[in-house]
Amino acid sequence: MPVSVQQKNQHLLWRAGFGPAVEQWNDVIKSSPRKFYEALEKASSKEPMPFKVATNFADGLMNGIDGIRKTELNQEQKQEMQKKSREEIRNLNLEWLDEMVNSEQQLREKVALFWHGHFACRNLNALYQQDLINIIRKNALGNFGTMLKEVSRSAAMLAFLNNQQNRKQHPNENFAREVMELFTMGRGNYTEKDIKEAARAFTGWQFKLNGDFVFRPMLHDDGEKTVLGKTGNFNGDDILDILLEQKQTSVYITKKIYRYFVNDEVDDQKVKMLTDKFYKSGYDIAALLKDIFTSDWFYDAKNIGTRVKSPVELIVGIRRAMPMQFENEEVLLQVQKILGQILFYPPNVAGWPGGLNWIDSSSLMFRMRIPQFVWNKESINVKPKSDDDQEMGKVQRKAGGKMIQAVVNWDTLFHQLEKTSRENLLASIADHVWQGNSASFNKELVEKYVDASAREQYIQTAMIQLMSTPEYQMC
Numbered sequence: 001m002p003v004s005v006q007q008k009n010q011h012l013l014w015r016a017g018f019g020p021a022v023e024q025w026n027d028v029i030k031s032s033p034r035k036f037y038e039a040l041e042k043a044s045s046k047e048p049m050p051f052k053v054a055t056n057f058a059d060g061l062m063n064g065i066d067g068i069r070k071t072e073l074n075q076e077q078k079q080e081m082q083k084k085s086r087e088e089i090r091n092l093n094l095e096w097l098d099e100m101v102n103s104e105q106q107l108r109e110k111v112a113l114f115w116h117g118h119f120a121c122r123n124l125n126a127l128y129q130q131d132l133i134n135i136i137r138k139n140a141l142g143n144f145g146t147m148l149k150e151v152s153r154s155a156a157m158l159a160f161l162n163n164q165q166n167r168k169q170h171p172n173e174n175f176a177r178e179v180m181e182l183f184t185m186g187r188g189n190y191t192e193k194d195i196k197e198a199a200r201a202f203t204g205w206q207f208k209l210n211g212d213f214v215f216r217p218m219l220h221d222d223g224e225k226t227v228l229g230k231t232g233n234f235n236g237d238d239i240l241d242i243l244l245e246q247k248q249t250s251v252y253i254t255k256k257i258y259r260y261f262v263n264d265e266v267d268d269q270k271v272k273m274l275t276d277k278f279y280k281s282g283y284d285i286a287a288l289l290k291d292i293f294t295s296d297w298f299y300d301a302k303n304i305g306t307r308v309k310s311p312v313e314l315i316v317g318i319r320r321a322m323p324m325q326f327e328n329e330e331v332l333l334q335v336q337k338i339l340g341q342i343l344f345y346p347p348n349v350a351g352w353p354g355g356l357n358w359i360d361s362s363s364l365m366f367r368m369r370i371p372q373f374v375w376n377k378e379s380i381n382v383k384p385k386s387d388d389d390q391e392m393g394k395v396q397r398k399a400g401g402k403m404i405q406a407v408v409n410w411d412t413l414f415h416q417l418e419k420t421s422r423e424n425l426l427a428s429i430a431d432h433v434w435q436g437n438s439a440s441f442n443k444e445l446v447e448k449y450v451d452a453s454a455r456e457q458y459i460q461t462a463m464i465q466l467m468s469t470p471e472y473q474m475c
């Protein structure tokens with residue numbers, strides 16, 4: 001069955017963004033995918049406004065509490081600062097979530113979410129986390145080498161990967177290992193000797209209390225090192241340059257991008273073509289994405305509706321299709337915890353595994369109930385553990401929990417469907433909210449649960465029912 005222009009455009013908007021906003025519903029029927037991509041590209045071309053959520057916290061960190069230096073704080077005061085920092089990270093989470101929902105820079109924020117998982121970092125200092133996500137958002141569509149170097153110098157990453165403890169005669173290999181294994185070449189493409197030598201090169205890479213990078217020459221091993229067949233008196237930047245010179249880095253990054261934006265099943269021939277161009281471009285991320293999103297093969301039926309939405313994609317997509325105002329936005333943190341993807345809290349250094357790992361029987365049932373929670377203002381009876389930084393999102397399934405108190409603005413949806421006849425409403429809504437073949441849905445079954453007493457109630461309840469299905473979990 002041929003893929004319609006509408007399906008292609010929605011496919012693009014889900015993969016290069018967070019799904020169509022309801023005000024785009026009529027546009028996806030008219031425009032070509034190439035025009036849509038050009039619009040996405042243009043909207044994301046300017047540098048994003050950096051987040052400044054943690055500014056007040058940073059002032060407190062610099063000044064201590066009531067003017068006391070941080071080194072002089074007692075245990076209770078330190079716990080109070082940690083609590084405040086966790087609150088700021090939660091605020092940062094909600095601010096970025098809102099940006100994903102409302103920003104015109106859909107391409108930038110979606111690609112930044114990919115890099116947020118690639119450069120996975122868990123750090124309880126809100127200022128450091130904020131600096132890192134600002135680096136990622138700024139460079140998301142720029143040069144991979146530039147982003148790699150800026151991320152590698154960030155306080156969040158240096159702290160998370162223990163490079164503050166990496167000094168000459170006592171090298172800590174953690175940072176060097178993860179840079180090779182997770183950020184550039186991938187496991188199996190270097191030796192343990194390469195890691196040991198690279199770790200020596202990163203000695204002296206540290207950060208100040210305010211998060212600024214600092215190189216401490218007294219802690220740096222300035223002896224000769226041999227890494228990946230090259231020998232010299234290398235420092236950290238030299239190692240990153242050597243890693244970027246390896247074609248394997250382009251292979252690893254391109255394959256990961258293909259899996260995330262195209263299909264979990266890798267087409268080796270296409271990945272090789274993309275890898276070669278990415279490497280020759282000097283790691284131009286925007287050029288790689290353009291090659292993918294403007295290709296004919298990206299819109300093949302086998303690539304459409306085949307990815308399980310991550311929890312963040314699901315939450316943001318629902319909010320774009322049903323614009324809503326929250327009385328208690330914190331409930332979105334609880335939903336993230338239950339579904340297993342909390343922004344700024346990856347499960348480990350490798351990030352979120354994605355794909356079918358997002359789904360098990362209990363999470364699927366909860367996912368499908370989210371639109372009902374909004375519609376009925378129900379309490380969420382799956383309660384995650386309270387602020388436990390070690391558990392990082394594991395949940396206890398017990399009664400109780402927050403209610404989703406949100407007011408949905410339905411007017412745009414009514415306006416988008418005003419020219420659709422009553423008998424075609426359900427099929428039209430299905431075409432917009434489902435990816436893949438919506439023609440096969442069981443109209444009679446859905447209509448059993450739809451309020452047909454008036455046109456507006458019909459549209460509202462049809463929307464809720466169609467979003468409460470397994471099909472809506474896919475993009």
